[in-house]
Amino acid sequence: MSRNIGQKGEAIAAQYYRQRGYLVLGHNYRTRMGEIDLILYKEDLIVFAEVKTRTGRMLATPAEAVDLHKQQRLRLAAERYLQNSPFSEANVRFDVVEVTPAAKGWQVHCIMDAFQV
DSSP states (O other), X not given: OOHHHHHHHHHHHHHHHHTTTOEEEEEEEEOSSOEEEXXXXXXXEEEEEEEEXXXXXXXXXXXXXXXXXXXXXXXXHHHHHHHTOTTTTSEEEEEEEEEEEETTEEEEXXXXXXXXX
């Protein structure tokens, strides 16, 4: 998948969250442990979102690409983020957001609390 498609999916996912009242705190937060696509905040809740964008036919859902190894890397990156964050006491949730083509534009499917801390 091209980087442009991934960036487009992340922008669509960020808009999805903003429309639901979330504040985007970070985008493509990188550490040596891993990268977090979106970091969001709403009502004492920090959401770390992994965005999976697919344009072609799929044998598996985009969320299935977030395996145990990827989940562990996301947890470690989230821990690093929270160490230096004023939101370190907030509740934490990990979401996986699937962005796929639809008849008119893009379809967003958010799997809230996709895996545990």
